[in-house]
Amino acid sequence: xxxxVTRKSPPPKRLSEQLQVGCQQCSLSELCLPEGLSEDEFAxxxxxxxxxxxxxxxxxLFHTSEPMEAIYAVKTGCFKNEVMSADGRTxxxxxxxxxxxxxxxxxxxxxxxxxxxxxxxxxxxxxxFNQIEALAAQIPTLQRHLHRxxxxxIVRDQGVIMMLGTMNAEERLIAxxxxxxxxxxxxxYSPVDFYLRMSREDISSLLGLxxxxxxxxxxxxxxxxxxAVEKKHVRLLDPAALKARLSTPVA
Amino acid sequence: xxxxVTRKSPPPKRLSEQLQVGCQQCSLSELCLPEGLSEDEFAxxxxxxxxxxxxxxxxxLFHTSEPMEAIYAVKTGCFKNEVMSADGRTxxxxxxxxxxxxxxxxxxxxxxxxxxxxxxxxxxxxxxFNQIEALAAQIPTLQRHLHRxxxxxIVRDQGVIMMLGTMNAEERLIAxxxxxxxxxxxxxYSPVDFYLRMSREDISSLLGLxxxxxxxxxxxxxxxxxxAVEKKHVRLLDPAALKARLSTPVA
DNA sequence: AATCAATGTTGACATGGATCAAGTCCGCCG
DNA sequence: CGGCGGACTTGATCCATGTCAACATTGATT
Numbered sequence: 247x248x249x250x251v252t253r254k255s256p257p258p259k260r261l262s263e264q265l266q267v268g269c270q271q272c273s274l275s276e277l278c279l280p281e282g283l284s285e286d287e288f289a290x291x292x293x294x295x296x297x298x299x300x301x302x303x304x305x306x307l308f309h310t311s312e313p314m315e316a317i318y319a320v321k322t323g324c325f326k327n328e329v330m331s332a333d334g335r336t337x338x339x340x341x342x343x344x345x346x347x348x349x350x351x352x353x354x355x356x357x358x359x360x361x362x363x364x365x366x367x368x369x370x371x372x373x374x375f376n377q378i379e380a381l382a383a384q385i386p387t388l389q390r391h392l393h394r395x396x397x398x399x400i401v402r403d404q405g406v407i408m409m410l411g412t413m414n415a416e417e418r419l420i421a422x423x424x425x426x427x428x429x430x431x432x433x434x435y436s437p438v439d440f441y442l443r444m445s446r447e448d449i450s451s452l453l454g455l456x457x458x459x460x461x462x463x464x465x466x467x468x469x470x471x472x473x474a475v476e477k478k479h480v481r482l483l484d485p486a487a488l489k490a491r492l493s494t495p496v497a
Numbered sequence: 498x499x500x501x502v503t504r505k506s507p508p509p510k511r512l513s514e515q516l517q518v519g520c521q522q523c524s525l526s527e528l529c530l531p532e533g534l535s536e537d538e539f540a541x542x543x544x545x546x547x548x549x550x551x552x553x554x555x556x557x558l559f560h561t562s563e564p565m566e567a568i569y570a571v572k573t574g575c576f577k578n579e580v581m582s583a584d585g586r587t588x589x590x591x592x593x594x595x596x597x598x599x600x601x602x603x604x605x606x607x608x609x610x611x612x613x614x615x616x617x618x619x620x621x622x623x624x625x626f627n628q629i630e631a632l633a634a635q636i637p638t639l640q641r642h643l644h645r646x647x648x649x650x651i652v653r654d655q656g657v658i659m660m661l662g663t664m665n666a667e668e669r670l671i672a673x674x675x676x677x678x679x680x681x682x683x684x685x686y687s688p689v690d691f692y693l694r695m696s697r698e699d700i701s702s703l704l705g706l707x708x709x710x711x712x713x714x715x716x717x718x719x720x721x722x723x724x725a726v727e728k729k730h731v732r733l734l735d736p737a738a739l740k741a742r743l744s745t746p747v748a
Numbered sequence: 749a750a751t752c753a754a755t756g757t758t759g760a761c762a763t764g765g766a767t768c769a770a771g772t773c774c775g776c777c778g
Numbered sequence: 779c780g781g782c783g784g785a786c787t788t789g790a791t792c793c794a795t796g797t798c799a800a801c802a803t804t805g806a807t808t
Contacts, residue, residue, distance in 0.1 A: 397604035
């Protein structure tokens, strides 16, 4: 099951090969990088992001308290972001899929404040933060993009806060599924038929519920014909009805 | 009670007077601005932040969906940050006190994603975002500072997520009080004796609870001798015990 | 094939917090 | 002064979710 990532090339890639896969060829560049870069600018950014790193399933890309020397763009696979409190509580604060950035929370203190764990064999592009920061000072478009990404992460987190603060179990699950659906569709995947990369436990942590409650919420939505679930395979049978559930609770 | 802010000068300030109160004289500059700026750099930053704006109690500094043309530093007073969902839910995502920034969430989309409401008559420094961004490109110290602030906001939000995801009512209230306490002490105020600026309703929204539950949690902590509360006046009688409550729940 | 550990589902029951309803304490305003 | 509304507290009850336990499924190991 947990086999090495070997989809793009034979066994162990050589460094020279890794370097060849640039941002220009990457279908995700429109998610990671700003539009409107000149060729020269693009090349300078690309030069910074030449390093890749593979992370096997259940391994960490970085740990809490580890010094932050780079941020990461998910190239393939999926991660969960977990924060840990002083007293040992653990909380999933989000999942990161291809084209999304990881490690932005480490900029403030210079150390990562959360742990990024691969949910499947994954690969990330390494972005040395000091260097991208220096380059951003020279390329306004890049600078603006970086600020936008940071700000969007704030907005995303506030969305999670709203979910936790105002929604019941069923609504939380629906919000979660619709959020996944939306992000998948942006990436060209089906918004109504997908496989969950994360366990019920990870979902329940993000949603601030127990796994039993999440399981029952899945079952109820299934019984009502709104979704189909078998294990990790989810189909949204009535996306409109799901969205409607998030608006006025009953009537 | 709700009188205008007139502590620093007679009745209605003239613009020329407002401009005189620069960052140099502001005791909060160490919170808003980076250390290590040269005199020249400091002056350039200061020149950008010369505008002030007063916001009366219960008035909004900005509204959701309003175009974001500036970010703000709280000079005096206190704000609540509220996000609203499409379906009309409202959620307080945090409170901002003197020296803290407001409006960072608007950078991503160019429009504010939340509403900032003054909890008392307050004053903010207006920071035109485009200009501070441009200046940051020229002053690395400033750029780094800006990134840190953005990142810290992410970390702060993740802390709220953890609170909502893992704590019970009493723990949430304790976490909230200790957080306030800490921020007040940084500003030179007593960490164990303070006045709440926000209503029980605002607190309950942030904590994802009802006002009744918040009220009962206050009462219980009071009965246990951990705090003293009369209305908005709170005293932490046993901060160590409060902190201990956040660690291992029972034993 | 047998065993085992993870993972998820389902049921029965307990409980923390929501809901509903008074009631108190204010400051405010006529 | 008296009445009124808003903010908060307190009590009684209900219910959504947590807890505990059994069981199913799956894949890994032997």
